[in-house]
Amino acid sequence: MIEKLYSIGEIAAKTGVTTRTLRYYEEIGLIEPDLIKENGYRYYSERTATIIPVIKYLQFMDFNLKEIKDFIDNGDYEKKMISFKTAIARTKEEINKLKxxxxxxxxxxxxxxxxxxxxxxxxxxxxxxxxxxxxxxxxxxxxxxxxxxxxxxxxxxxxxxxxxxxxxxxxxxxxxxxxxxxxxxxxxxxxxxxxxxxxxxxxxxxxxxxxxxxxxxxxxxxxxxxxxxxxxxxxxxxxxxxxxxxxxxxxxxxxxxxxxxxxxxxxxxxxxxxxxxxxxxxxxxxxx
Missing domain, CATH: 3.20.80.10 (Regulatory factor, effector binding domain)
Incomplete structure (x- = not known):
């Protein structure tokens, strides 16, 4: 079964990010289009777009994009745990600033x-x-x-x-x-x-x-x-x-x-x- 592909504008609207953001995600290797036509138009499957909620959730936890890429690409769970501990410490510091x-x-x-x-x-x-x-x-x-x-x-x-x-x-x-x-x-x-x-x-x-x-x-x-x-x-x-x-x-x-x-x-x-x-x-x- 051929999976439906969406234009960059359609997938941006579907996931709640901008087309500019999707292009930047591609630039830093967070996402790859399923198809790039000769005219440069990009198309994405819904399966490919599932990475977007993960990125947004990690951003909510104050991970920057470099940290998010390392987290997604790295299969070392000990390093993932260190990432969370770092995020917790950073969040506590932010809470103290807000207080x-x-x-x-x-x-x-x-x-x-x-x-x-x-x-x-x-x-x-x-x-x-x-x-x-x-x-x-x-x-x-x-x-x-x-x-x-x-x-x-x-x-x-x-x-x-x-x-x-x-x-x-x-x-x-x-x-x-x-x-x-x-x-x-x-x-x-x-x-x-x-x-x-x-x-x-x-x-x-x-x-x-x-x-x-x-x-x-x-x-x-x-x-x-x-x-x-x-x-x-x-x-x-x-x-x-x-x-x-x-x-x-x-x-x-x-x-x-x-x-x-x-x-x-x-x-x-x-x-x-x-x-x-x-x-x-x-x-x-x-x-x-």
């Missing part, structure tokens, strides 16, 4: 939602005490000249993160060993020491490049708008602490909620200032 991507997107979405609230109320944000949970972050020491764009979008910090084979997520943070020195340095137009902090999607091997924001009670205030008058928000926080009888620690964190990563409009920036309270638990006990 990291979801984490980064989710954290960024939360920051935008957090900032939208302050733009909606459109008034001075009240100062409050909030408990901050401990969080491990990557750290990068810098001399800060109060150019916030260079700090937040630091090329050096980005390279440092890449060297540590990790991905950053959530807000960029600036840690100052002394917020009073930070204020004075800005007033005097001096550079000031700062540690750039950010959460990472995965742990890094070199623990010396990690630090921890300790859990505890922090005085929290949000600075809205450009950074040129952020000192006013520090002064507001200090005055509030004096009124309440809180003793503030030296250090402070600026947490950039809405910044240059999301918008170029500095009037829309939202920055949380966090200053740890030294005696809050004792103070609260005395009040009770």
């Amino acid at each position: 990291a991507r979801i984490a980064v997107i989710s954290d960024w979405d939360k920051l935008i939602n957090e900032s939208v609230i302050f733009h909606l109320i459109n008034k001075e944000v009240p100062i409050k005490v909030r408990r901050h949970e401990k969080v491990d972050v990557i750290k990068y020491d810098m001399d800060f000249d109060f150019d916030y764009k260079k700090l937040i979008l630091s090329v050096d910090f980005a390279n440092f993160v890449s060297e540590n084979n990790t991905t950053i997520t959530d807000s960029v943070m600036a840690y100052y060993p002394s917020f009073k020195k930070r204020i004075e340095d800005e007033k005097n137009k001096n550079t000031t020491p700062v540690v750039c902090l950010q959460k990472t999607v995965s742990k890094i091997e070199n623990i010396e490049n990690m630090t921890r924001i300790e859990e505890g009670y922090y005085l929290s205030t949000y600075h809205l708008g450009a950074y040129n008058n952020i000192i006013d928000s520090y002064i507001r926080a200090e005055n509030y602490a004096k009124e309440k009888g809180y003793t503030l620690k030296n250090e402070a964190i600026e947490r950039f909620v809405l910044d240059y990563w999301t918008t170029t409009n500095e009037g829309e920036f939202v920055t949380e200032i966090l200053i740890p309270i030294e005696n809050y638990e004792k103070f609260r006990e005395e009040q009770e």
Whole structure:
């Protein structure tokens, strides 16, 4: 019985691939036409076309065409098993990348939602005490000249993160060993020491490049708008602490909620200032 032959266009439509793809498969030896006429027209039997579902299925498993050809041509089952193990390892790596991507997107979405609230109320944000949970972050020491764009979008910090084979997520943070020195340095137009902090999607091997924001009670205030008058928000926080009888620690964190990563409009920036309270638990006990 003579098997029916199909033109390249017909077999392409039947198998769901393009004629260009079929020609390339022929070029690399994955498929051979049953008949090539003098005019160059190619014809395929249905039996010949059965290789196409195998190719498509292996492509779904992330095999490239070279790997597919080796898999089909090679009768060594041990090598086939190695091929599958390689594909599994590659797929797991891709899953980890997708998990990291979801984490980064989710954290960024939360920051935008957090900032939208302050733009909606459109008034001075009240100062409050909030408990901050401990969080491990990557750290990068810098001399800060109060150019916030260079700090937040630091090329050096980005390279440092890449060297540590990790991905950053959530807000960029600036840690100052002394917020009073930070204020004075800005007033005097001096550079000031700062540690750039950010959460990472995965742990890094070199623990010396990690630090921890300790859990505890922090005085929290949000600075809205450009950074040129952020000192006013520090002064507001200090005055509030004096009124309440809180003793503030030296250090402070600026947490950039809405910044240059999301918008170029500095009037829309939202920055949380966090200053740890030294005696809050004792103070609260005395009040009770």
